[in-house]
């Protein structure tokens with residue numbers, strides 16, 4: 001599913017970024033461009049990032 005339409009970034013890409021060490025929205029924006037345009041994806045992206053970094 002696309003999370004960030006402006007940059008065409010999917011939830012999977014965000015999870016992959018989290019696995020490779022991305023831990024903040026700022027970093028995610030730098031790596032994938034998420035949240036850098038309209039910002040509408042920020043909430044969802046943050047949730048996915050948080051979820052991906054929570055050990056189960």
Ligand code: FES
Pocket residue numbers: 003004005006007034035036037038039040041042
């Ligand atoms: Fe991510 Fe617009 S949807 S910046």
